[in-house]
Amino acid sequence: xxxxxxxxxxxxxxxxxxxxxxxxxxxxxxxxxxxxxxxxxxxxxxxxxxxxxxxxxxxxxxxxxxxxxxxxxxxxxxxxxxxxxxxxxxxxxxxxxxxxxxxxxxxxxxxxxxxxxxxxxxxxxxxxxxxxxxxxxxxxxxxxxxxxxxxxxxxxxxxxxxxxxxxxxxxxxxxxxxxxxxxxxxxxxxxxxxxxxxxxxxxxxxxxxxxxxxxxxxxxxxxxxxxxxxxxxxxxxxxxxxxxxxxxxxxxxxxxxxxxxxxxxxxxxxxxxxxxxxxxxxxxxxxxxxxxxxxxxxxxxxxxxxxxxxxxxxxxxxxxxxxxxxxxxxxxxxxxxxxxxxxxxxxxxxxxxxxxxxxxxxxxxxxxxxxxxxxxxxxxxxxxxxxxxxxxxxxxxxxxxxxxxxxxxxxxxxxxxxxxxxxxxxxxxxxxxxxxxxxxxxxxxxxxxxxxxxxxxxxxxxxxxxxxxxxxxxxxxxxxxxxxxxxxxxxxxxxxxxxxxxxxxxxxxxxxxxxxxxxxxxxxxxxxxxxxxxxxxxxxxxxxxxxxxxxxxxxxxxxxxxxxxxxxxxxxxxxxx
DNA sequence: GCCGTTTTCGGCCCGACTGTTTTCAGTCG
Numbered sequence: 001x002x003x004x005x006x007x008x009x010x011x012x013x014x015x016x017x018x019x020x021x022x023x024x025x026x027x028x029x030x031x032x033x034x035x036x037x038x039x040x041x042x043x044x045x046x047x048x049x050x051x052x053x054x055x056x057x058x059x060x061x062x063x064x065x066x067x068x069x070x071x072x073x074x075x076x077x078x079x080x081x082x083x084x085x086x087x088x089x090x091x092x093x094x095x096x097x098x099x100x101x102x103x104x105x106x107x108x109x110x111x112x113x114x115x116x117x118x119x120x121x122x123x124x125x126x127x128x129x130x131x132x133x134x135x136x137x138x139x140x141x142x143x144x145x146x147x148x149x150x151x152x153x154x155x156x157x158x159x160x161x162x163x164x165x166x167x168x169x170x171x172x173x174x175x176x177x178x179x180x181x182x183x184x185x186x187x188x189x190x191x192x193x194x195x196x197x198x199x200x201x202x203x204x205x206x207x208x209x210x211x212x213x214x215x216x217x218x219x220x221x222x223x224x225x226x227x228x229x230x231x232x233x234x235x236x237x238x239x240x241x242x243x244x245x246x247x248x249x250x251x252x253x254x255x256x257x258x259x260x261x262x263x264x265x266x267x268x269x270x271x272x273x274x275x276x277x278x279x280x281x282x283x284x285x286x287x288x289x290x291x292x293x294x295x296x297x298x299x300x301x302x303x304x305x306x307x308x309x310x311x312x313x314x315x316x317x318x319x320x321x322x323x324x325x326x327x328x329x330x331x332x333x334x335x336x337x338x339x340x341x342x343x344x345x346x347x348x349x350x351x352x353x354x355x356x357x358x359x360x361x362x363x364x365x366x367x368x369x370x371x372x373x374x375x376x377x378x379x380x381x382x383x384x385x386x387x388x389x390x391x392x393x394x395x396x397x398x399x400x401x402x403x404x405x406x407x408x409x410x411x412x413x414x415x416x417x418x419x420x421x422x423x424x425x426x427x428x429x430x431x432x433x434x435x436x437x438x439x440x441x442x443x444x445x446x447x448x449x450x451x452x453x454x455x456x457x458x459x460x461x462x463x464x465x466x467x468x469x470x471x472x473x474x475x476x477x478x479x480x481x482x483x484x485x486x487x488x489x490x491x492x493x494x495x496x497x498x499x500x501x502x503x504x505x506x507x508x509x510x511x512x513x514x515x516x517x518x519x520x521x522x523x524x525x526x527x528x529x530x531x532x533x534x535x536x537x538x539x540x541x542x543x544x545x546x547x548x549x550x551x552x553x554x555x556x557x558x559x560x561x562x563x564x565x566x567x568x569x570x571x572x573x574x575x576x577x
Numbered sequence: 578g579c580c581g582t583t584t585t586c587g588g589c590c591c592g593a594c595t596g597t598t599t600t601c602a603g604t605c606g
Contacts, residue, residue, distance in 0.1 A: 024589060028578040062579050100595085102604050137597055380606070381591040424593095446606060447593060 002044050006072060007037040008093075009081055010065070015092045016084040019103035031060040038353060038538040047073055059353075091117040098147035099483060100140075108133065122148050150484070157195040158240050159480060161510020161547055164189065166238065167199055170218060177214055179207040182252055186259035191311045192550035194513045195480060198241040200259050208246045215244045251283045253296035258282035264316035272304050272320065280304065312553040317521070333553040334532075338565040339545055343372035343417060344442060344473060344505065344533030349394055350375035351384040353538040356394075356414060357401055362539035364412050369568045373398065374417030374442050379429035388434040391418060395437065413568055415439040419473055421446050426462025428469065435468035440575050442505070444473035445486065453487035460488065461496045470575060471531055472497070474507040474514040482511070490519060494526045503531040503563055506555075508548025509541075520555025531563050 010033035014026040035058060036043060046054050047070065055066035068078050088110060094117055095106045109115040112133055113124050121144065124130055130141040167189055174183045180203050184190070187200040205211045208229040216224045216234055223235035231245050247255040258266060258281065273280035278287055284294025285303040293303035301308045306320070307327035313319045322329040345359055346352035354362070356373055363371035375394070376383040386394065398414050405412050419442045421429045428435065428443055435441045443463045451459065463469055475493065476485035497504055504523055507514045512535070515523065523530055532548040534541055552562065559565045563574065 025578055027590065028580095031579080060579070064578055096604095100604065104603055135596095135598065135602080139596055143596090379592090383591095383606075449605095450594090 001042050002073060003036045003039050003042065006043060006069060007033040009072070009078060010036065012093055013081055013084060015096055015103045016088065019088065019092070019107045021104075028060070028062075029065070032058075032065050035060045035353070038540055040540050043069060044073055089116060094118050095121060097482075098144060098151060100143045100147055108135065118148065118151070151481070157197055157481070158238070159510045160189070160192060160194055160196055160550070161544070162238065163196050163199065163240060166220070166236065167242075170199075170201070170242065173218060174201065174203060174211075174215070177211065179205050179210045179214075181205055181249070184256055186256055187261060190260050191262065191314060192554060194510075194516065194547075194551065196240070198243065201242065201244045202247055202252065202255055202259060203244065204249045204252050205246055211246065212244070247282075249295070250291075251294050253298070253300045254280070254284045254294040255282045257297050257300050260311050260314065262315050265314035265320065268316045268320040269304065269306070272306065272324065276305065278304065310553065312550065313556060315517075315554075317556075331556045332558055334549060334557050334559045334562055334565065336546060336549050338559045338562070339368070339532065339549065340567060341368045341370035341372070341564050341571075342534050342536070342542060342545060343415070343440070343471065343531055343564055344374050344419065344507070345371060345536045345542070346375050346419075347373050349373075349384070349386060349390065352536075356397060359536070359539050359542075360401060360405075360412065360414050362542050364410070366542055366545075369411070370413045370415055370571070372415040372417040372440065374419045376446075377418050377420045377430050379421040379423065380446055385421075385429075386418065388431055391416075391430070391434055392437065417442055417471075419444055420469070422459060422463040424448050424451075424459065426459040428463060428466055432466070432468060435466070438468070439572075440470040441466075441468045442471040442473045443469045445477055449477060449483070449486045451486070453489055456486055457489040457492050460493055464493075464496050464500045464502045469502060471503045471505055471533075473505045473533070473535070474509075474512050475504050476514050476516070476519065478512070478514055478516075480511045480513065485514075490522065494523055494528050497523070497528045498526055501529075503529045506530055506532045506548045506552050506557075508532060508534045508544040508546070508551070510544065510547055513547060513551045515551075515555070517551055517554035520552055520557055524555065524557055524561050529563050530557060530561050533564070 010029045014029035017029065018026040052066050052070055055061055055069050056063065068080060072078050090106055090110050092106055095101055096103060109121065113129055115121050115124055125141050125145045128141065130136050130144060131138050167185055171183060171185060174180050182204045184202055185199065186202055188196050189199050203211060212227060212229065212232050216227055216232055220237045221234045222237050226233050229246065231243060233241055233243050235241050270280045273285065278285055284291045285300055286292065293299040298308045306323040307330060309319055309323050309330050310333055342363060347356045347359055348354060359373065360371050376385040378385040378387040395416055398416050402414055416438050417440050418430065418438055422443050422445050423429055460472065464472065476488065478485040504515055506520055520530065532545065532552055534544045534548065536542050563571060
């Protein structure tokens, strides 16, 4: 789909325009980019069937942007964009990816020092050429270096959310090939890790030549290397690498186990093998020279006296010991089908893409029993946060839709929440009288991220003490590849969550996934209740729930730990109590 | 550049925080 490519271009145009100090246009381009990014329909298809007129029907797309989309679809280029790039030939997306660096800074850095990309910037900062610049200083230079260091730490890794859809496509294509007998993705993708270095596929086949030829000519491949009959590597246009390995049928299980990892899990399992006088490698389980298992993963684990376990927990965090004791000691991980509703979604009321009804219909399509609309509140002006009056107006709309559902026999209920803001002193930006009228309230940190650990912990705990606050959203505040967690004493937060009966969120947004696996596991061990939400700003984002569930599974979370696996009735009773 | 149950022109993108430039511009959510 061309949607993503166009979105990327419009984001960049917005930044170039912002760099030049153009007013309002950047916002318009950004809006259009966001819409395109989330659009389900293929923009090419829209254009083919309805022409430029149909493009203009897309929200945020008017005459000018429609014309540019048309130009891109016809020629693969946008002249306006090319001109902007020629005028200031900088890698603007690369530079503004650094925390604290925006378009204006990029402009000065280019004009004064000729900085065009990350490399130039790092060099200049290390040579202390930034600090003396007018408007910059020691601190800024240091922040830039730190920002670059952080970017590098996460560089070369991709979000699971970006990669998984493409991986599934590749897997489907391989499956369709009749020469392929068995195929599976392995590695960190199979373990559903939040970020991925590269992708590993395993196949069995009688015709490796054919399979490899097919593999290296998949659509989207921009580079091929090491092509052989047992292993070939490709790079996809999105920038990540994929390895394909052909393994013998009788080794498929052990190869899958080996290449799924994690490395730590494999080390632990090999130790078990040694302790039993066995040897484990990617070709099988061996007693002396005799192979005793290898065809399936189950039989490999069985040969080691272990129960098979889901890939998500293979991190050597205790799963090896439990699986030795037996299957019933392993956690029964939550599954996608257990989810009965979503309690953190945004609507048009706070600038989200869809109306409450549209969001509800999308939830019904997913088979949910309920959906919680929790728009931002007034402190977040940019997000069109709702004040007490608007919350009460919104309540009326929700009640009306619920009545209509009831009349037409639709077994579904919209709940009214709100994603309130925890102010610096831990108070909430909405009055208690208004919170009281909601079905529940969420509280989250959206400002002042750089507090001391003590202050931040105090701040969140004070919010949890508010009897109307039932959920803490994205509890650690991290943004993958962008921003670290804020400083907080998580143990204390867990104790408070338990004491005040507050649910901690696992935010399913691919760049958040917050709580992460480790924190989720701690929460489960402490008996803290969790809720897996999507934080959807668009109805199509409800599908992100998948990623929240994966993260939960990585954190050993079971169905019973998660309140939105409960029926509507049970949830309502609990909220009331 | 987009949009319209206040408007086809005139709004929209606000407020906190940071660092630096001593009075505020740039960045972020």
